[in-house]
Amino acid sequence: MSDLAEAARAANHIRSLTPRQRERRARILDAAYALLVRHGYDAMSTKMIASEAGVAERTLFNIYKTKDALIATAARERSEGFIEEAWSKAADHGIGFFLSLCETLSRRTLEAPEVARALAPVLVQQTDLVALHEVYRRYVGRALEELVDRDALDPAVIDVLNGLVTMRMVSAVTLWAGQAIADDALEAHMRLGVCEVLSPHVRGPLHDWSIEEARRCVDALARTAL
Incomplete structure (x- = not known):
């Protein structure tokens, strides 16, 4: 599936998320914002985002599939x-x-x-x-x-x-x-x-x-x- 399709899929499922899932997504996006400011897009990795957000890196891939899709969603x-x-x-x-x-x-x-x-x-x-x-x-x-x-x-x-x-x-x-x-x-x-x-x-x-x-x-x- 393309990054565009993955970004659309993530956006379409927001309303169906549980409060816990919403909180986790918010932490991930906040971590992405913070790392963008500190390191820039190219130097930032999904591993860094996962660590900053306190989630497993595989969680990021399960939700967004790629770094591009994650940042586009943010x-x-x-x-x-x-x-x-x-x-x-x-x-x-x-x-x-x-x-x-x-x-x-x-x-x-x-x-x-x-x-x-x-x-x-x-x-x-x-x-x-x-x-x-x-x-x-x-x-x-x-x-x-x-x-x-x-x-x-x-x-x-x-x-x-x-x-x-x-x-x-x-x-x-x-x-x-x-x-x-x-x-x-x-x-x-x-x-x-x-x-x-x-x-x-x-x-x-x-x-x-x-x-x-x-x-x-x-x-x-x-x-x-x-």
Whole structure:
């Protein structure tokens, strides 16, 4: 079975785990985060992860099969947790979700910068394995459908826009990890990315808002660059 299939299998079985199994998985993922920060992806081994987590190495292979699948799962679940938080805190599940998404992703990234920087290359190098597009589809797709219901968006572009929003969020974090974006500019870059994706496709008041919001973001970024 491929690493992609193994990562999907692990994700699909989360809800069926017992509390003890969930606790063990949490220890494994926490150990993987810690070792990524200390040693980097290439130097980290499944043996090291197992020792750090206090489990047998065969347990890791039983759950994830490979190191790539384990780290991809860690990256996906961390991102999904942040997106779920953004959804739950959004003022509404239309444009309010997109604003909440930018705020939550930037804040959570900056709360644990070492982990975020260690995982950023995984999001780019293991795109298919991490499968963030499917995670975003469940939330961004629903927010876009809300805009369709409000007659502000054509339903034919939902899938394309979902992919573009995913790319903009990942790109912002990756650029930040490479120190091309400053900490205090991260959220503005994300908001600007959302506006750039939506403005050519939304209509009515939302189009006007997206243009004005893009201007505000550009002004804010100009101030942070001074």
